[in-house]
Amino acid sequence: MNAAELRRTPLYEEHVAAGGRLVPFAGWEMPVQYEGVAAEHAAVREGAGVFDVSHMGEIKTSGPDAARFLQHVVSNDIDKLVTGGAQYSCLCADDGGILDDLFSYLLEDGSYFTVSNAANHESDLARFHELAAGFDAEVEDLAPSHSMLAVQGPEARSVVAALADGELPARMHTATLDVAGSQALVCGTGYTGEDGVEIILGNDGVVALWRELLAAGVTPCGLGARDTLRLEVCFHLHGNDMGPDRNPIEAGLGWCCKEATGFAGAEAVAAARADGTAERLVAFAITDRGIPREGNPILAGEDRVGTVTSGSFSPSLGIGIGMGYVRTDLAEPGTTIAIDVRGRRREAEIRTKPLYAKSN
Amino acid sequence: MATEESYPEDLRYHPEHDWARIEGDEATFGVTWFAQDSLGDVVFFDPPEVGATISKDEPYTEVESVKAVSDVIAPLSGEILAVNDEAGTNPELINTDPYGKGWMVKVRLSDPAEVDTLLDAAAYKALISE
Numbered sequence: 001m002n003a004a005e006l007r008r009t010p011l012y013e014e015h016v017a018a019g020g021r022l023v024p025f026a027g028w029e030m031p032v033q034y035e036g037v038a039a040e041h042a043a044v045r046e047g048a049g050v051f052d053v054s055h056m057g058e059i060k061t062s063g064p065d066a067a068r069f070l071q072h073v074v075s076n077d078i079d080k081l082v083t084g085g086a087q088y089s090c091l092c093a094d095d096g097g098i099l100d101d102l103f104s105y106l107l108e109d110g111s112y113f114t115v116s117n118a119a120n121h122e123s124d125l126a127r128f129h130e131l132a133a134g135f136d137a138e139v140e141d142l143a144p145s146h147s148m149l150a151v152q153g154p155e156a157r158s159v160v161a162a163l164a165d166g167e168l169p170a171r172m173h174t175a176t177l178d179v180a181g182s183q184a185l186v187c188g189t190g191y192t193g194e195d196g197v198e199i200i201l202g203n204d205g206v207v208a209l210w211r212e213l214l215a216a217g218v219t220p221c222g223l224g225a226r227d228t229l230r231l232e233v234c235f236h237l238h239g240n241d242m243g244p245d246r247n248p249i250e251a252g253l254g255w256c257c258k259e260a261t262g263f264a265g266a267e268a269v270a271a272a273r274a275d276g277t278a279e280r281l282v283a284f285a286i287t288d289r290g291i292p293r294e295g296n297p298i299l300a301g302e303d304r305v306g307t308v309t310s311g312s313f314s315p316s317l318g319i320g321i322g323m324g325y326v327r328t329d330l331a332e333p334g335t336t337i338a339i340d341v342r343g344r345r346r347e348a349e350i351r352t353k354p355l356y357a358k359s360n
Numbered sequence: 361m362a363t364e365e366s367y368p369e370d371l372r373y374h375p376e377h378d379w380a381r382i383e384g385d386e387a388t389f390g391v392t393w394f395a396q397d398s399l400g401d402v403v404f405f406d407p408p409e410v411g412a413t414i415s416k417d418e419p420y421t422e423v424e425s426v427k428a429v430s431d432v433i434a435p436l437s438g439e440i441l442a443v444n445d446e447a448g449t450n451p452e453l454i455n456t457d458p459y460g461k462g463w464m465v466k467v468r469l470s471d472p473a474e475v476d477t478l479l480d481a482a483a484y485k486a487l488i489s490e
Contacts, residue, residue: 032427033400036401037401037425037426037427041426224426224427227427228426290404291424291429313403313404313426315403315426320404342422
Protein backbone atom coordinates (compact mmCIF):
# COMPACT_ATOMS: atom_id res chain seq x y z
CA MET A 1 0.00 0.00 0.00
CA ASN A 2 1.24 3.47 -0.88
CA ALA A 3 2.18 5.57 2.15
CA ALA A 4 -0.10 8.34 0.87
CA GLU A 5 -3.09 5.99 1.21
CA LEU A 6 -2.39 5.14 4.83
CA ARG A 7 -4.65 6.67 7.45
CA ARG A 8 -3.29 8.53 10.46
CA THR A 9 -4.77 8.87 13.94
CA PRO A 10 -5.09 12.33 15.56
CA LEU A 11 -1.88 11.47 17.46
CA TYR A 12 0.33 11.12 14.39
CA GLU A 13 2.35 14.27 15.14
CA GLU A 14 2.66 13.20 18.79
CA HIS A 15 4.11 9.85 17.72
CA VAL A 16 6.68 11.57 15.53
CA ALA A 17 7.54 13.97 18.36
CA ALA A 18 7.98 11.05 20.79
CA GLY A 19 10.45 9.34 18.44
CA GLY A 20 7.99 6.75 17.16
CA ARG A 21 8.96 4.56 14.23
CA LEU A 22 5.85 4.53 12.06
CA VAL A 23 4.94 1.52 9.93
CA PRO A 24 1.93 0.46 7.86
CA PHE A 25 -0.55 -1.61 9.88
CA ALA A 26 -4.04 -2.61 8.72
CA GLY A 27 -4.21 0.43 6.44
CA TRP A 28 -2.96 2.81 9.12
CA GLU A 29 0.39 4.42 9.76
CA MET A 30 1.09 3.38 13.34
CA PRO A 31 4.07 3.44 15.72
CA VAL A 32 5.74 0.04 16.02
CA GLN A 33 8.11 1.31 18.70
CA TYR A 34 9.57 4.45 20.27
CA GLU A 35 12.55 3.75 22.53
CA GLY A 36 12.49 0.01 21.86
CA VAL A 37 10.22 -3.00 22.24
CA ALA A 38 12.03 -4.41 25.28
CA ALA A 39 11.90 -1.15 27.25
CA GLU A 40 8.25 -0.55 26.36
CA HIS A 41 7.32 -4.14 27.25
CA ALA A 42 9.02 -3.75 30.62
CA ALA A 43 7.27 -0.42 31.24
CA VAL A 44 3.88 -2.12 30.94
CA ARG A 45 4.84 -5.12 33.06
CA GLU A 46 6.43 -2.97 35.78
CA GLY A 47 5.00 0.56 35.52
CA ALA A 48 2.63 2.12 33.02
CA GLY A 49 2.54 2.39 29.25
CA VAL A 50 0.13 4.02 26.82
CA PHE A 51 -0.83 2.68 23.38
CA ASP A 52 -2.62 4.67 20.72
CA VAL A 53 -5.27 2.21 19.58
CA SER A 54 -7.33 4.80 17.74
CA HIS A 55 -7.11 2.68 14.62
CA MET A 56 -9.49 0.24 16.28
CA GLY A 57 -13.16 0.74 15.43
CA GLU A 58 -16.14 1.62 17.59
CA ILE A 59 -19.67 0.57 16.63
CA LYS A 60 -22.62 2.00 18.55
CA THR A 61 -25.81 -0.07 18.67
CA SER A 62 -28.98 1.54 20.02
CA GLY A 63 -32.74 1.39 19.72
CA PRO A 64 -35.52 -0.75 21.26
CA ASP A 65 -34.11 -4.00 19.87
CA ALA A 66 -30.44 -3.23 20.55
CA ALA A 67 -30.00 -6.05 23.06
CA ARG A 68 -31.92 -8.62 21.01
CA PHE A 69 -30.01 -7.60 17.88
CA LEU A 70 -26.56 -7.87 19.50
CA GLN A 71 -27.56 -11.21 20.95
CA HIS A 72 -28.00 -12.33 17.35
CA VAL A 73 -24.66 -10.83 16.25
CA VAL A 74 -22.10 -11.72 18.93
CA SER A 75 -21.23 -15.15 20.27
CA ASN A 76 -21.44 -14.40 23.99
CA ASP A 77 -24.66 -14.06 26.01
CA ILE A 78 -25.45 -10.35 25.79
CA ASP A 79 -28.15 -10.75 28.49
CA LYS A 80 -25.30 -11.41 30.95
CA LEU A 81 -23.77 -8.02 30.13
CA VAL A 82 -24.85 -5.63 32.88
CA THR A 83 -25.08 -1.85 32.60
CA GLY A 84 -21.55 -0.54 32.97
CA GLY A 85 -20.13 -3.95 32.14
CA ALA A 86 -17.81 -5.28 29.43
CA GLN A 87 -17.93 -8.53 27.50
CA TYR A 88 -15.64 -10.31 25.05
CA SER A 89 -17.08 -12.26 22.13
CA CYS A 90 -16.54 -13.50 18.61
CA LEU A 91 -18.29 -12.27 15.50
CA CYS A 92 -18.94 -15.42 13.50
CA ALA A 93 -19.83 -16.17 9.91
CA ASP A 94 -22.76 -18.50 9.33
CA ASP A 95 -20.30 -21.40 9.01
CA GLY A 96 -18.83 -20.55 12.43
CA GLY A 97 -15.66 -18.96 11.06
CA ILE A 98 -14.31 -16.11 13.20
CA LEU A 99 -14.79 -12.78 11.41
CA ASP A 100 -13.46 -10.77 14.36
CA ASP A 101 -13.15 -10.69 18.12
CA LEU A 102 -14.95 -7.89 19.92
CA PHE A 103 -15.33 -6.11 23.23
CA SER A 104 -18.84 -4.81 23.90
CA TYR A 105 -19.80 -2.32 26.61
CA LEU A 106 -23.36 -1.59 27.82
CA LEU A 107 -23.79 2.10 28.61
CA GLU A 108 -26.16 3.80 31.07
CA ASP A 109 -28.50 4.90 28.28
CA GLY A 110 -29.05 1.32 27.11
CA SER A 111 -26.86 1.63 24.03
CA TYR A 112 -23.85 -0.59 23.32
CA PHE A 113 -20.32 0.29 22.29
CA THR A 114 -18.52 -2.50 20.45
CA VAL A 115 -14.79 -2.25 19.72
CA SER A 116 -13.54 -3.95 16.55
CA ASN A 117 -10.10 -4.61 15.10
CA ALA A 118 -8.87 -2.04 12.60
CA ALA A 119 -8.42 -4.50 9.76
CA ASN A 120 -11.97 -5.85 10.18
CA HIS A 121 -13.90 -2.73 11.08
CA GLU A 122 -15.51 -2.12 7.68
CA SER A 123 -16.42 -5.79 7.16
CA ASP A 124 -17.73 -5.99 10.75
CA LEU A 125 -20.00 -3.04 10.04
CA ALA A 126 -21.23 -4.78 6.90
CA ARG A 127 -21.96 -7.93 8.92
CA PHE A 128 -23.82 -5.88 11.56
CA HIS A 129 -25.97 -4.28 8.84
CA GLU A 130 -26.53 -7.62 7.12
CA LEU A 131 -27.83 -9.13 10.35
CA ALA A 132 -29.93 -6.06 11.29
CA ALA A 133 -32.89 -6.91 9.06
CA GLY A 134 -36.01 -7.30 11.14
CA PHE A 135 -34.58 -5.59 14.24
CA ASP A 136 -35.53 -2.10 15.39
CA ALA A 137 -31.92 -1.19 16.11
CA GLU A 138 -29.60 1.51 14.85
CA VAL A 139 -25.98 0.68 13.99
CA GLU A 140 -23.66 3.66 13.95
CA ASP A 141 -19.99 3.84 12.99
CA LEU A 142 -18.26 5.96 15.64
CA ALA A 143 -14.73 5.16 14.48
CA PRO A 144 -14.21 8.31 12.38
CA SER A 145 -15.02 10.60 15.32
CA HIS A 146 -13.48 8.61 18.19
CA SER A 147 -10.03 7.83 19.47
CA MET A 148 -8.88 5.23 21.97
CA LEU A 149 -5.92 4.96 24.30
CA ALA A 150 -4.96 1.86 26.25
CA VAL A 151 -3.15 2.73 29.49
CA GLN A 152 -1.74 -0.49 30.89
CA GLY A 153 0.48 -1.65 33.72
CA PRO A 154 0.45 -1.88 37.51
CA GLU A 155 0.69 1.92 37.82
CA ALA A 156 -1.76 2.73 35.01
CA ARG A 157 -4.82 3.19 37.21
CA SER A 158 -3.23 5.62 39.63
CA VAL A 159 -2.00 7.82 36.78
CA VAL A 160 -5.38 7.89 35.03
CA ALA A 161 -7.23 8.37 38.32
CA ALA A 162 -5.28 11.58 38.90
CA LEU A 163 -6.59 12.94 35.57
CA ALA A 164 -10.20 11.82 36.07
CA ASP A 165 -13.09 13.49 37.93
CA GLY A 166 -14.40 10.29 39.46
CA GLU A 167 -13.62 6.77 40.51
CA LEU A 168 -12.23 4.49 37.82
CA PRO A 169 -14.30 1.43 36.88
CA ALA A 170 -13.44 -2.01 38.21
CA ARG A 171 -11.95 -4.59 35.87
CA MET A 172 -14.39 -5.50 33.04
CA HIS A 173 -16.57 -2.49 33.88
CA THR A 174 -16.93 1.00 32.45
CA ALA A 175 -17.57 4.54 33.66
CA THR A 176 -18.25 7.80 31.85
CA LEU A 177 -15.81 10.31 33.32
CA ASP A 178 -14.13 13.58 32.53
CA VAL A 179 -10.49 12.74 31.82
CA ALA A 180 -7.94 15.44 31.04
CA GLY A 181 -10.74 17.83 30.13
CA SER A 182 -12.82 15.57 27.90
CA GLN A 183 -15.77 13.30 28.50
CA ALA A 184 -14.58 9.73 28.00
CA LEU A 185 -15.77 6.17 28.31
CA VAL A 186 -13.23 4.59 30.64
CA CYS A 187 -13.15 0.81 30.47
CA GLY A 188 -11.38 -1.55 32.86
CA THR A 189 -10.11 -3.64 29.99
CA GLY A 190 -6.94 -4.17 28.00
CA TYR A 191 -5.00 -6.71 26.00
CA THR A 192 -1.68 -6.95 27.80
CA GLY A 193 -2.35 -9.19 30.80
CA GLU A 194 -1.82 -6.21 33.11
CA ASP A 195 -4.30 -4.12 35.04
CA GLY A 196 -5.21 -0.84 33.41
CA VAL A 197 -7.87 0.97 31.45
CA GLU A 198 -8.87 1.73 27.91
CA ILE A 199 -10.19 5.23 27.28
CA ILE A 200 -12.54 5.99 24.39
CA LEU A 201 -13.09 9.67 23.67
CA GLY A 202 -13.78 12.13 20.87
CA ASN A 203 -10.89 12.92 18.57
CA ASP A 204 -10.73 16.51 19.90
CA GLY A 205 -9.55 15.48 23.36
CA VAL A 206 -7.04 12.77 22.63
CA VAL A 207 -3.95 14.94 22.09
CA ALA A 208 -4.42 16.65 25.46
CA LEU A 209 -4.92 13.29 27.18
CA TRP A 210 -1.85 11.78 25.48
CA ARG A 211 0.29 14.74 26.59
CA GLU A 212 -1.00 14.57 30.17
CA LEU A 213 -0.20 10.86 30.34
CA LEU A 214 3.33 11.33 29.02
CA ALA A 215 3.86 14.29 31.35
CA ALA A 216 2.85 11.99 34.23
CA GLY A 217 5.62 9.59 33.25
CA VAL A 218 3.65 7.02 31.28
CA THR A 219 5.81 5.34 28.61
CA PRO A 220 4.58 5.61 25.01
CA CYS A 221 4.38 2.05 23.63
CA GLY A 222 4.06 0.79 20.08
CA LEU A 223 2.55 -2.17 18.30
CA GLY A 224 5.72 -4.21 18.84
CA ALA A 225 5.31 -4.26 22.63
CA ARG A 226 1.55 -4.67 22.27
CA ASP A 227 2.20 -7.89 20.37
CA THR A 228 4.78 -9.36 22.78
CA LEU A 229 2.61 -8.48 25.78
CA ARG A 230 -0.53 -10.10 24.38
CA LEU A 231 1.34 -13.17 23.14
CA GLU A 232 2.90 -13.84 26.56
CA VAL A 233 -0.61 -14.06 28.03
CA CYS A 234 -1.95 -15.94 24.97
CA PHE A 235 -4.51 -13.40 23.85
CA HIS A 236 -5.47 -14.08 20.24
CA LEU A 237 -4.57 -11.78 17.38
CA HIS A 238 -7.24 -11.91 14.71
CA GLY A 239 -5.67 -12.56 11.33
CA ASN A 240 -2.89 -14.60 12.97
CA ASP A 241 -4.29 -16.93 15.59
CA MET A 242 -7.79 -17.12 14.15
CA GLY A 243 -9.74 -16.01 11.13
CA PRO A 244 -12.69 -16.91 8.94
CA ASP A 245 -11.15 -20.37 8.33
CA ARG A 246 -11.14 -21.21 12.07
CA ASN A 247 -14.08 -21.68 14.41
CA PRO A 248 -14.07 -20.59 18.07
CA ILE A 249 -13.82 -24.16 19.34
CA GLU A 250 -10.52 -24.97 17.63
CA ALA A 251 -9.28 -21.46 18.51
CA GLY A 252 -9.90 -22.12 22.23
CA LEU A 253 -12.62 -19.46 22.40
CA GLY A 254 -15.52 -21.78 23.16
CA TRP A 255 -15.77 -20.09 26.57
CA CYS A 256 -17.17 -16.91 24.96
CA CYS A 257 -19.65 -18.77 22.75
CA LYS A 258 -23.14 -19.40 24.12
CA GLU A 259 -24.83 -21.31 21.32
CA ALA A 260 -28.15 -21.41 23.21
CA THR A 261 -28.58 -17.72 22.39
CA GLY A 262 -28.91 -18.62 18.72
CA PHE A 263 -26.31 -16.15 17.48
CA ALA A 264 -25.50 -16.18 13.77
CA GLY A 265 -23.13 -19.12 13.35
CA ALA A 266 -24.26 -20.86 16.57
CA GLU A 267 -25.27 -24.08 14.82
CA ALA A 268 -21.84 -24.51 13.27
CA VAL A 269 -20.13 -23.72 16.58
CA ALA A 270 -22.38 -26.19 18.41
CA ALA A 271 -21.49 -28.87 15.86
CA ALA A 272 -17.78 -28.18 16.29
CA ARG A 273 -18.17 -28.38 20.06
CA ALA A 274 -20.08 -31.65 19.86
CA ASP A 275 -17.93 -33.33 17.22
CA GLY A 276 -14.55 -31.96 18.24
CA THR A 277 -12.09 -30.39 15.82
CA ALA A 278 -9.15 -31.86 13.94
CA GLU A 279 -6.79 -29.17 15.26
CA ARG A 280 -6.48 -26.97 18.33
CA LEU A 281 -4.70 -23.72 18.99
CA VAL A 282 -1.91 -24.30 21.50
CA ALA A 283 0.72 -22.18 23.22
CA PHE A 284 4.30 -23.40 23.28
CA ALA A 285 7.76 -22.41 24.43
CA ILE A 286 11.07 -23.20 22.78
CA THR A 287 13.14 -25.35 25.14
CA ASP A 288 16.45 -24.81 23.35
CA ARG A 289 17.70 -21.75 21.48
CA GLY A 290 15.83 -19.91 18.76
CA ILE A 291 12.78 -17.79 18.12
CA PRO A 292 9.70 -19.19 16.38
CA ARG A 293 8.05 -17.02 13.75
CA GLU A 294 4.65 -16.95 12.08
CA GLY A 295 4.44 -19.60 9.35
CA ASN A 296 7.12 -21.91 10.79
CA PRO A 297 6.13 -25.60 10.57
CA ILE A 298 5.35 -27.40 13.84
CA LEU A 299 6.81 -30.91 14.00
CA ALA A 300 6.16 -34.00 16.10
CA GLY A 301 9.10 -36.28 15.47
CA GLU A 302 9.67 -35.83 11.76
CA ASP A 303 6.00 -35.22 10.90
CA ARG A 304 4.59 -31.82 10.24
CA VAL A 305 1.62 -31.46 12.58
CA GLY A 306 0.82 -27.76 12.37
CA THR A 307 1.89 -24.18 11.75
CA VAL A 308 2.97 -21.32 13.99
CA THR A 309 0.41 -18.48 13.90
CA SER A 310 2.24 -16.11 16.27
CA GLY A 311 5.88 -16.34 17.31
CA SER A 312 8.25 -13.99 19.06
CA PHE A 313 10.93 -13.59 21.64
CA SER A 314 9.30 -13.19 25.06
CA PRO A 315 10.90 -10.23 26.84
CA SER A 316 9.48 -11.33 30.21
CA LEU A 317 10.56 -14.98 29.95
CA GLY A 318 13.72 -14.51 27.88
CA ILE A 319 12.85 -17.36 25.50
CA GLY A 320 11.12 -17.93 22.18
CA ILE A 321 7.35 -18.46 22.51
CA GLY A 322 4.43 -18.86 20.19
CA MET A 323 1.01 -20.16 19.39
CA GLY A 324 -0.13 -22.37 16.57
CA TYR A 325 -2.56 -25.04 15.50
CA VAL A 326 -1.66 -28.70 15.98
CA ARG A 327 -3.47 -32.00 15.64
CA THR A 328 -5.88 -32.29 18.55
CA ASP A 329 -4.28 -35.49 19.87
CA LEU A 330 -1.02 -33.53 20.35
CA ALA A 331 -2.58 -30.49 22.00
CA GLU A 332 -2.02 -31.48 25.66
CA PRO A 333 0.34 -29.27 27.70
CA GLY A 334 3.62 -31.09 28.25
CA THR A 335 3.70 -32.59 24.76
CA THR A 336 7.11 -32.35 23.14
CA ILE A 337 7.11 -30.76 19.70
CA ALA A 338 9.68 -29.01 17.54
CA ILE A 339 9.57 -25.90 15.42
CA ASP A 340 11.25 -25.75 12.03
CA VAL A 341 12.80 -22.29 12.23
CA ARG A 342 14.07 -21.60 8.70
CA GLY A 343 15.43 -25.12 8.36
CA ARG A 344 16.73 -25.47 11.92
CA ARG A 345 14.93 -27.81 14.25
CA ARG A 346 14.20 -26.13 17.59
CA GLU A 347 12.84 -28.30 20.40
CA ALA A 348 9.71 -26.98 22.07
CA GLU A 349 6.99 -27.96 24.52
CA ILE A 350 3.29 -27.26 24.54
CA ARG A 351 2.51 -25.24 27.64
CA THR A 352 -0.54 -24.22 29.64
CA LYS A 353 -1.98 -20.82 28.78
CA PRO A 354 -1.04 -18.16 29.72
CA LEU A 355 2.68 -18.60 29.05
CA TYR A 356 3.43 -15.72 31.39
CA ALA A 357 1.73 -14.95 34.70
CA LYS A 358 2.65 -12.47 37.41
CA SER A 359 3.71 -15.26 39.76
CA ASN A 360 6.44 -16.41 37.30
CA MET B 361 19.97 0.57 24.86
CA ALA B 362 22.29 1.71 22.10
CA THR B 363 25.39 3.81 22.01
CA GLU B 364 25.76 7.14 20.21
CA GLU B 365 25.67 6.93 16.44
CA SER B 366 29.20 6.50 15.06
CA TYR B 367 31.10 5.11 12.08
CA PRO B 368 34.78 4.65 13.02
CA GLU B 369 37.30 5.90 10.47
CA ASP B 370 39.48 2.79 10.76
CA LEU B 371 36.75 0.44 9.47
CA ARG B 372 35.56 -0.34 5.95
CA TYR B 373 31.86 -0.64 5.19
CA HIS B 374 29.57 -2.72 3.00
CA PRO B 375 26.37 -1.08 1.68
CA GLU B 376 24.31 -3.80 3.43
CA HIS B 377 25.32 -2.18 6.74
CA ASP B 378 28.25 -4.36 7.73
CA TRP B 379 31.73 -3.31 8.79
CA ALA B 380 35.13 -4.98 8.37
CA ARG B 381 38.24 -4.32 10.41
CA ILE B 382 41.13 -5.35 8.13
CA GLU B 383 44.30 -6.77 9.71
CA GLY B 384 46.54 -8.07 6.92
CA ASP B 385 44.84 -11.05 5.31
CA GLU B 386 42.42 -11.39 8.21
CA ALA B 387 39.38 -9.32 9.06
CA THR B 388 36.72 -8.98 11.76
CA PHE B 389 33.08 -8.42 10.72
CA GLY B 390 30.04 -6.98 12.43
CA VAL B 391 27.01 -4.82 11.74
CA THR B 392 26.96 -1.02 11.81
CA TRP B 393 25.34 1.35 14.25
CA PHE B 394 22.72 2.06 11.57
CA ALA B 395 21.95 -1.66 11.23
CA GLN B 396 21.50 -2.30 14.94
CA ASP B 397 19.38 0.85 15.30
CA SER B 398 17.13 -0.29 12.45
CA LEU B 399 16.82 -3.75 13.99
CA GLY B 400 15.95 -2.55 17.47
CA ASP B 401 16.68 -4.72 20.50
CA VAL B 402 18.74 -7.68 19.30
CA VAL B 403 17.59 -10.76 21.22
CA PHE B 404 19.15 -13.62 19.28
CA PHE B 405 22.42 -14.26 17.48
CA ASP B 406 23.46 -17.79 16.63
CA PRO B 407 27.14 -17.65 15.65
CA PRO B 408 27.97 -19.53 12.42
CA GLU B 409 30.38 -22.51 12.35
CA VAL B 410 34.11 -21.97 12.60
CA GLY B 411 35.67 -23.23 9.38
CA ALA B 412 32.70 -22.30 7.21
CA THR B 413 33.43 -20.55 3.92
CA ILE B 414 31.60 -17.30 3.35
CA SER B 415 31.20 -15.25 0.18
CA LYS B 416 31.16 -11.50 -0.23
CA ASP B 417 27.60 -10.10 -0.64
CA GLU B 418 26.02 -13.35 0.57
CA PRO B 419 24.32 -13.94 3.96
CA TYR B 420 26.56 -15.75 6.46
CA THR B 421 24.44 -15.54 9.62
CA GLU B 422 21.25 -14.01 11.05
CA VAL B 423 20.40 -11.64 13.84
CA GLU B 424 16.95 -11.39 15.36
CA SER B 425 15.23 -8.55 17.09
CA VAL B 426 12.05 -9.10 19.09
CA LYS B 427 9.97 -8.69 15.95
CA ALA B 428 12.13 -9.62 12.99
CA VAL B 429 14.88 -11.76 11.50
CA SER B 430 17.62 -10.17 9.40
CA ASP B 431 20.32 -11.75 7.30
CA VAL B 432 23.86 -10.54 7.91
CA ILE B 433 25.77 -10.08 4.64
CA ALA B 434 29.46 -10.90 4.30
CA PRO B 435 31.38 -7.77 3.34
CA LEU B 436 34.30 -9.92 2.06
CA SER B 437 34.98 -13.58 1.17
CA GLY B 438 36.93 -16.02 3.29
CA GLU B 439 36.97 -18.77 5.91
CA ILE B 440 35.66 -18.24 9.42
CA LEU B 441 38.50 -18.47 11.96
CA ALA B 442 36.59 -17.49 15.09
CA VAL B 443 33.07 -16.53 16.15
CA ASN B 444 31.87 -14.31 18.98
CA ASP B 445 30.22 -16.76 21.35
CA GLU B 446 29.86 -13.99 23.93
CA ALA B 447 27.51 -12.17 21.55
CA GLY B 448 25.63 -15.45 21.14
CA THR B 449 25.07 -15.52 24.90
CA ASN B 450 24.53 -11.76 25.26
CA PRO B 451 23.10 -10.58 21.93
CA GLU B 452 22.44 -7.11 23.34
CA LEU B 453 26.17 -6.49 22.87
CA ILE B 454 25.33 -6.01 19.17
CA ASN B 455 23.25 -2.99 20.24
CA THR B 456 25.44 -1.63 22.99
CA ASP B 457 28.86 -2.08 21.36
CA PRO B 458 28.42 -2.82 17.65
CA TYR B 459 32.08 -2.15 16.74
CA GLY B 460 33.59 -3.76 19.85
CA LYS B 461 32.11 -6.57 21.92
CA GLY B 462 29.32 -6.96 19.35
CA TRP B 463 31.64 -8.28 16.63
CA MET B 464 30.41 -11.43 14.89
CA VAL B 465 33.15 -13.36 13.11
CA LYS B 466 36.86 -13.26 12.36
CA VAL B 467 37.75 -14.38 8.83
CA ARG B 468 40.85 -15.33 6.79
CA LEU B 469 40.30 -13.45 3.55
CA SER B 470 40.39 -15.52 0.36
CA ASP B 471 40.67 -12.46 -1.86
CA PRO B 472 42.14 -9.45 -0.03
CA ALA B 473 41.75 -7.37 -3.21
CA GLU B 474 38.00 -7.31 -2.46
CA VAL B 475 38.76 -4.80 0.28
CA ASP B 476 39.08 -2.11 -2.39
CA THR B 477 35.38 -2.48 -3.22
CA LEU B 478 34.27 -1.49 0.30
CA LEU B 479 33.28 2.02 1.39
CA ASP B 480 35.19 4.24 3.77
CA ALA B 481 33.35 5.84 6.69
CA ALA B 482 32.58 9.05 4.78
CA ALA B 483 31.13 7.18 1.80
CA TYR B 484 29.04 4.92 4.05
CA LYS B 485 27.70 7.90 5.99
CA ALA B 486 26.77 9.53 2.68
CA LEU B 487 24.98 6.32 1.65
CA ILE B 488 22.82 6.07 4.77
CA SER B 489 21.91 9.76 4.76
CA GLU B 490 20.50 9.52 1.22
